[in-house]
Amino acid sequence: MADLETIAGWIRDADAIVVLTGAGISTESGIPDFRGPQGVWTKNPAAEKTATLQYYLSDPEIRKQAWRNRVNSEMWKAEPNTGHRALAELEKKAALDTLVTQNVDGLHQLAGSSPERIVEIHGTVHRCMCMSCEWRGAMDDTLERVRAGEEDPACLECGGILKSATISFGQNLVPADLARAQAAAERCDVFLAVGTSLGVYPAAGLPEFALMNGACLVIMNAQETPFDGYAKAVLRDQLGDVLPPLVALV
Numbered sequence: 001m002a003d004l005e006t007i008a009g010w011i012r013d014a015d016a017i018v019v020l021t022g023a024g025i026s027t028e029s030g031i032p033d034f035r036g037p038q039g040v041w042t043k044n045p046a047a048e049k050t051a052t053l054q055y056y057l058s059d060p061e062i063r064k065q066a067w068r069n070r071v072n073s074e075m076w077k078a079e080p081n082t083g084h085r086a087l088a089e090l091e092k093k094a095a096l097d098t099l100v101t102q103n104v105d106g107l108h109q110l111a112g113s114s115p116e117r118i119v120e121i122h123g124t125v126h127r128c129m130c131m132s133c134e135w136r137g138a139m140d141d142t143l144e145r146v147r148a149g150e151e152d153p154a155c156l157e158c159g160g161i162l163k164s165a166t167i168s169f170g171q172n173l174v175p176a177d178l179a180r181a182q183a184a185a186e187r188c189d190v191f192l193a194v195g196t197s198l199g200v201y202p203a204a205g206l207p208e209f210a211l212m213n214g215a216c217l218v219i220m221n222a223q224e225t226p227f228d229g230y231a232k233a234v235l236r237d238q239l240g241d242v243l244p245p246l247v248a249l250v
Contacts, residue, residue: 002232002233004242004245004246004249005249006233007218007233007246008246008247008249008250010190010216010218010232011090011094011190011192011246011250012094012250014094014095014188014189014190014216015095015189016095016097016184016187016188016189016190017090017094017095017096017097017188017189017190017191017192018097018098018099018100018184018185018188018190018191018192018206018210018215019087019090019096019098019099019100019191019192019194020100020101020102020191020192020193020194020196020203020206020207021087021099021100021101021102021103021108021194021195021196022101022102022103022193022194022195022196022197022198022221023102023103023195023196024194024195024196024197024221024222024239025081025083025084025103025107025194025195025239026078026081026103026105026107026195027195028081028082028083028238028239028240029078029079029080029081029084029105029107030074030077030078031074031075031078031103031105032074048169049062050062050065050066050069051066051168051169052168052169052170053168053169053170053171054170056161056163056168057131057161060152063152063161063163064151064152066163067146067151067152067153068146070125070139070143070146070164071143071146071147073125075104075105075125078105078107079107079110080107080108080110080111081107081240082240082243082244083194083195083239083240083243083244084107084108084110084111084113085111085112085244086243086244086246086247087099087108087111087113087194087243087247088108088111088112088113089112089247090247090250091113091114091117093247093250094250096117097117097184097187097188098117098118098119098180098181098184098188099113099117099118099119100118100119100121100181100184100185100203100206101118101119101120101121101122102121102122102196102200102203103120103122104120104122104123104124104125104164104166105125106124106125106126119177119180119181119184120177121167121173121177121178121181121203122166122167122173122203123164123165123166123167123174124164124165124166125139125164125165125166126138126139126140126165127139127164127165128141128142128162128163128164128165129162129163129164129165130155130157130158130160130161130162131160131161131162131163132155132158132159132160132161133155133157133158133160135155135156135157135158135160136165139164139165142162173202178202181203181206182206182209185206185207185209185210185213185215186209186210186212186213187213188210188213188215189213189214189215189216190215190216190218191206191207191210191211191215191216191217191218192218192220193207193217193218193219193220193221193225193227193231194220194221194239194243195220195221195222195239196221196225197221197223197225198219198221198225198226198227199225199226204226207227207230211230216232217230217231217232218231218232218233218234218235219231219233219234219235220234220235220237220239220242220243221234221235221236222236222238
């Protein structure tokens with residue numbers, strides 16, 4: 001299996017690099033994943049209902065629980081870790097075309113990655129949206145209403161149901177975001193899958209587009225993924241330990 005110097009050489013020589021990040025890069029910032037051994041849904045399967053659109057829209061009690069979860073989320077105090085910062089540095093040193101993230105925490109932007117290069121394929125927790133009208137606004141404003149006693153805040157424009165601007169189960173991705181991510185994967189010559197199990201589609205299908213174009217696939221994830229057999233390199237190290245030295249070698 002390739003060592004860091006070899007992988008760094010592939011990155012140096014690349015004309016277009018795509019990075020796909022998943023929950024694994026943010027767990028080192030104190031944000032728990034959902035399906036890992038200590039995942040939120042692994043430990044409490046009922047909690048998955050708060051992220052399932054049909055339950056969220058139909059059950060006020062589930063919405064109230066979801067708003068309690070949002071108010072108390074670890075995301076609000078999380079800081080970028082060395083893995084996030086290394087990817088921001090990679091953008092300065094190599095031909096990083098697009099950073100697609102399955103995370104909704106905004107930590108890549110906080111670490112210094114250029115917002116225009118980021119595709120938040122599963123949305124962002126920092127924005128709030130109405131499910132009935134076109135209203136969108138800062139999540140902080142709605143959370144203040146929850147802290148003030150509104151258990152299930154309604155849209156101030158139309159009275160509709162509010163939720164975070166994240167993609168729930170049963171909710172379609174934003175077509176433009178998916179198209180942009182797929183186009184980037186198709187034109188890249190190096191694809192880095194970082195901290196993602198590559199099990200949640202359609203984001204998990206992005207390596208397929210890269211491989212069909214002959215790209216070099218590098219996987220960095222603690223657990224096995226369905227694409228390990230197609231990768232030129234697979235690294236199991238902690239991302240905060242392996243990404244900084246890799247980027248330093250580029």
